[in-house]
Amino acid sequence: MRTRNVPVFIVPLASYKGLNMGLKVKCSDLERELSLEPTCQFVARGENMEELNKSLGKHAKEVHEYTDEQLQSPGIVAAVKAAVQEE
Numbered sequence: 129m130r131t132r133n134v135p136v137f138i139v140p141l142a143s144y145k146g147l148n149m150g151l152k153v154k155c156s157d158l159e160r161e162l163s164l165e166p167t168c169q170f171v172a173r174g175e176n177m178e179e180l181n182k183s184l185g186k187h188a189k190e191v192h193e194y195t196d197e198q199l200q201s202p203g204i205v206a207a208v209k210a211a212v213q214e215e
């Protein structure tokens with residue numbers, strides 16, 4: 129029996145994003161894309177993009193009166209991805 133030597137580092141680094149690190153996105157960083165009030169101090173946090181989107185989506189709907197449809201538009205999804213930071 130041969131053991132296959134599969135390199136573990138073959139997985140692109142981006143796939144690890146959010147596994148061990150927290151992610152955050154500042155609401156104020158999205159003001160241009162979302163036309164939000166630049167004074168909003170909210171910071172959405174999550175252990176992964178799913179949690180982060182949940183947190184941000186809830187906030188955007190409650191505070192900025194966004195709809196699910198608006199939040200799922202490609203422009204906003206891209207803007208959120210671009211504004212995400214690891215912490």
Ligand SMILES: [Zn+2]
Pocket residue numbers: 155156164168169170187188191192
């Ligand atoms: Zn906000």
